[in-house]
Amino acid sequence: MPSEYRAAFANSLSGFKPANLIGTVNSRGQTNLAIMTSVVHLGSHPPLFMLIVRPGGEDRHTLRNIIETGTYTINHVNAEIIENAHQTAASYHAYESEFAKTGLIEEWLGNFSAPFVKQAKIKMAMQLREHKELSINKTHMVIGEATLIIVPDGSQYENGAVNIVEAGSVAISGLDSYHDPRLIMRLAYAVPDQPPRHLD
Amino acid sequence: MPSEYRAAFANSLSGFKPANLIGTVNSRGQTNLAIMTSVVHLGSHPPLFMLIVRPGGEDRHTLRNIIETGTYTINHVNAEIIENAHQTAASYHAYESEFAKTGLIEEWLGNFSAPFVKQAKIKMAMQLREHKELSINKTHMVIGEATLIIVPDGSQYENGAVNIVEAGSVAISGLDSYHDPRLIMRLAYAVPDQPPRHLD
Numbered sequence: 522m523p524s525e526y527r528a529a530f531a532n533s534l535s536g537f538k539p540a541n542l543i544g545t546v547n548s549r550g551q552t553n554l555a556i557m558t559s560v561v562h563l564g565s566h567p568p569l570f571m572l573i574v575r576p577g578g579e580d581r582h583t584l585r586n587i588i589e590t591g592t593y594t595i596n597h598v599n600a601e602i603i604e605n606a607h608q609t610a611a612s613y614h615a616y617e618s619e620f621a622k623t624g625l626i627e628e629w630l631g632n633f634s635a636p637f638v639k640q641a642k643i644k645m646a647m648q649l650r651e652h653k654e655l656s657i658n659k660t661h662m663v664i665g666e667a668t669l670i671i672v673p674d675g676s677q678y679e680n681g682a683v684n685i686v687e688a689g690s691v692a693i694s695g696l697d698s699y700h701d702p703r704l705i706m707r708l709a710y711a712v713p714d715q716p717p718r719h720l721d
Numbered sequence: 722m723p724s725e726y727r728a729a730f731a732n733s734l735s736g737f738k739p740a741n742l743i744g745t746v747n748s749r750g751q752t753n754l755a756i757m758t759s760v761v762h763l764g765s766h767p768p769l770f771m772l773i774v775r776p777g778g779e780d781r782h783t784l785r786n787i788i789e790t791g792t793y794t795i796n797h798v799n800a801e802i803i804e805n806a807h808q809t810a811a812s813y814h815a816y817e818s819e820f821a822k823t824g825l826i827e828e829w830l831g832n833f834s835a836p837f838v839k840q841a842k843i844k845m846a847m848q849l850r851e852h853k854e855l856s857i858n859k860t861h862m863v864i865g866e867a868t869l870i871i872v873p874d875g876s877q878y879e880n881g882a883v884n885i886v887e888a889g890s891v892a893i894s895g896l897d898s899y900h901d902p903r904l905i906m907r908l909a910y911a912v913p914d915q916p917p918r919h920l921d
Contacts, residue, residue: 531765534795538737559762561773562758563857566724570734603908611913611914677730680896683730685736695882697882702901704899712811713813
């Protein structure tokens with residue numbers, strides 16, 4: 522298989538992925554924004570999320586900024602900003618900010634040092650907790666703790682989960698496909714030898 | 722926040738997640754099947770995928786089996802088997818197989834030692850490459866290489882990606898919500914200072 526074909530194939534095999542914009546800034550105030558599909562929930566007490574960052578390409582500015590400042594933001598891509606978000610993957614020069622280039626607006630909240638995306642409805646301020654290069658293929662594991670979490674008013678289910686469909690969050694498959702996930706069903710906590718119970 | 726509320730909240734914040742069934746067997750031939758939402762693409766040359774496994778609960782049988790045999794399978798949950806897949810999360814005894822209990826059928830392919838899910842359309846045989854407990858919160862990072870990949874005939878786009886919508890794969894949000902992701906758009910590789918280009 523040719524290399525690009527193989528990459529598109531492998532990227533589609535894990536299933537649907539979250540669409541997040543990672544906002545960072547370097548020590549000279551230059552901002553950066555990058556779309557990533559590798560955010561994974563790692564724990565809830567405290568809220569920890571892992572991010573896998575590739576060593577080359579556009580991602581390297583994001584990684585360098587996270588290590589330099591110890592902070593970053595995670596912003597959900599919603600249906601209104603798909604094209605802007607995708608465009609952040611273009612190879613801009615280090616002195617150019619993807620914010621200025623893509624129409625996504627920098628938002629600075631409180632005294633947090635990294636920029637949020639104004640158009641995002643769900644966003645988190647992240648403090649770097651651990652960074653490690655994985656020897657197996659030189660990708661980088663970045664673990665952060667959410668220290669500020671912003672979700673739309675009234676968007677939480679009774680159990681605490683955010684209704685991310687209502688917030689317009691999208692999913693990605695492969696490298697280029699954006700999806701609008703309709704709710705099929707919600708199921709109660711599974712119990713042995715009892716049939717699955719639907720939630721309203 | 723109460724602990725369960727906090728867990729549901731945090732689990733919803735990374736965005737949409739893939740829905741995969743992890744098939745394993747122990748050295749005495751006892752099979753296990755567990756739904757997990759933490760599979761992440763790690764690399765394409767070779768095809769590597771990371772899985773985050775919690776240290777307790779049902780996941781511990783999966784983890785023990787992967788370490789014992791060095792193999793596991795990743796099977797996409799599709800819309801027809803959502804309830805069966807969700808039921809694998811119930812706390813069955815170690816001597817009970819989630820296959821027998823949930824109506825999902827064991828499939829043994831070639832001489833690969835771990836069971837696949839017969840009803841799944843996209844599935845991979847995985848060889849364990851690295852396992853590490855993350856000191857930050859005692860979750861386990863499991864990295865595996867796909868040594869056999871099964872996808873439906875004619876399901877690949879021209880660029881190599883599998884059309885996982887057509888294969889019926891579903892997405893999960895939070896701990897209990899299953900989604901059917903409709904395609905909104907496909908976008909070509911992003912290029913600086915050129916508008917996003919739509920793919921057919």
